[in-house]
Amino acid sequence: MYNLxxxxxxxxxxxxxxxxxxPLIPVFLTALMFPASIAARDLQVQRLMTTAKxxxxxxxxxxxLLTYKQATQVAPGDLNVTLAYxxxxxxxxxxxxVPTFQQQADAAYERARLISxxxxxxxxEHAQMYxxxxxxxxxxTLLEPALTLDPNNAGYWLERARYLAxxxxxxxxxxxxxxxxxxxxxxxxxxxLKTLGVQP
Amino acid sequence: MKKLLLxxxxxxxxxxxxxxxxxxxxxxxxxxxxxxxxxxxVFLSLATLEKxxxxxxxxxxxxxxxxxxxxxxxxxxxxxxxPMEFVVRxxxxxxxxxxxxxxxxxxxxxxxxxxxxxxxxSQLATLINNPAAATIANRAATLATAPVTPRxxxx
Numbered sequence: 329m330y331n332l333x334x335x336x337x338x339x340x341x342x343x344x345x346x347x348x349x350x351p352l353i354p355v356f357l358t359a360l361m362f363p364a365s366i367a368a369r370d371l372q373v374q375r376l377m378t379t380a381k382x383x384x385x386x387x388x389x390x391x392x393l394l395t396y397k398q399a400t401q402v403a404p405g406d407l408n409v410t411l412a413y414x415x416x417x418x419x420x421x422x423x424x425x426v427p428t429f430q431q432q433a434d435a436a437y438e439r440a441r442l443i444s445x446x447x448x449x450x451x452x453e454h455a456q457m458y459x460x461x462x463x464x465x466x467x468x469t470l471l472e473p474a475l476t477l478d479p480n481n482a483g484y485w486l487e488r489a490r491y492l493a494x495x496x497x498x499x500x501x502x503x504x505x506x507x508x509x510x511x512x513x514x515x516x517x518x519x520x521l522k523t524l525g526v527q528p
Numbered sequence: 529m530k531k532l533l534l535x536x537x538x539x540x541x542x543x544x545x546x547x548x549x550x551x552x553x554x555x556x557x558x559x560x561x562x563x564x565x566x567x568x569x570v571f572l573s574l575a576t577l578e579k580x581x582x583x584x585x586x587x588x589x590x591x592x593x594x595x596x597x598x599x600x601x602x603x604x605x606x607x608x609x610x611p612m613e614f615v616v617r618x619x620x621x622x623x624x625x626x627x628x629x630x631x632x633x634x635x636x637x638x639x640x641x642x643x644x645x646x647x648x649x650s651q652l653a654t655l656i657n658n659p660a661a662a663t664i665a666n667r668a669a670t671l672a673t674a675p676v677t678p679r680x681x682x683x
Binding site for chain 1: 562563566567568569593622623624649650653656657
């Protein structure tokens with residue numbers, strides 16, 4: 329009685345009967361569950377990200393940070409979500425100097441690097457976090473992976489040159505500015521060289 | 529925690545005004561001060577602002593980690609749109625903890641219009657969270673004292 333049959337009649341004479349493969353139903357359902365759960369998760373993350381952005385625009389920075397954190401818990405392998413959380417924590421560290429926010433940002437950038445080892449963004453943004461606090465030695469170390477992954481990016485050489493110049497390391501700063509200038513025509517690199525008394 | 533809740537409530541109360549200003553495409557002096565308070569995690573409400581006396585400016589400015597001058601020029605604008613350099617100056621002072629000048633900030637805006645320009649509240653929120661603007665913020669402090677033409681500059 330459990331064996332249902334689908335019947336179709338063609339040309340009035342041929343009858344084809346198809347048995348519903350009951351043993352395979354759970355397999356089909358399980359296979360469908362996977363994309364459905366991914367879609368539901370994506371939808372939830374999208375909703376959380378929109379909420380966090382709105383909270384930031386209403387200057388509810390603490391709530392925004394919590395919402396971003398929630399989003400990272402829903403999608404722990406999403407680079408964009410992790411970076412958004414890192415940025416929110418970093419901004420609060422900049423304004424409040426509270427070590428908790430610094431640790432949150434550090435951990436998030438570290439996680440972002442693990443999520444996407446080929447992406448230069450985590451290293452670049454993490455470096456900026458410390459450059460802003462004028463901790464140039466740490467910023468230079470953090471920037472290194474970005475230059476290793478993308479050595480022909482003039483912007484990263486400019487960033488390196490600025491950190492070196494700001495920390496009083498003029499000779500390596502000139503080298504970095506020159507490397508930047510050799511890669512592309514970047515007015516900031518030219519200006520940096522002139523400021524250090526060197527012609528491009 | 530209590531402080532945070534109070535701050536959140538204050539901002540929530542102010543939300544309608546914030547949205548109204550967003551539509552007007554400008555940032556008032558009060559809105560700028562309240563946004564900085566939000567970023568600093570300091571309790572500040574519209575009611576508190578309206579009751580402030582000049583004698584309290586220094587203390588309030590110190591809580592927001594901005595100079596008294598930066599505080600006063602925003603405070604004086606009240607609900608009226610504040611010049612962009614006033615808003616940007618206060619945000620950058622609060623973020624860096626350094627005292628800037630209106631002129632230095634003006635030059636910074638002219639050099640990086642896409643990074644630090646603030647014409648509405650959405651852009652103000654972006655500035656507070658913008659990493660690129662954050663990295664150039666320290667340059668504003670240098671610009672505050674640097675001559676217009678850098679030494680060794682020119683051809």
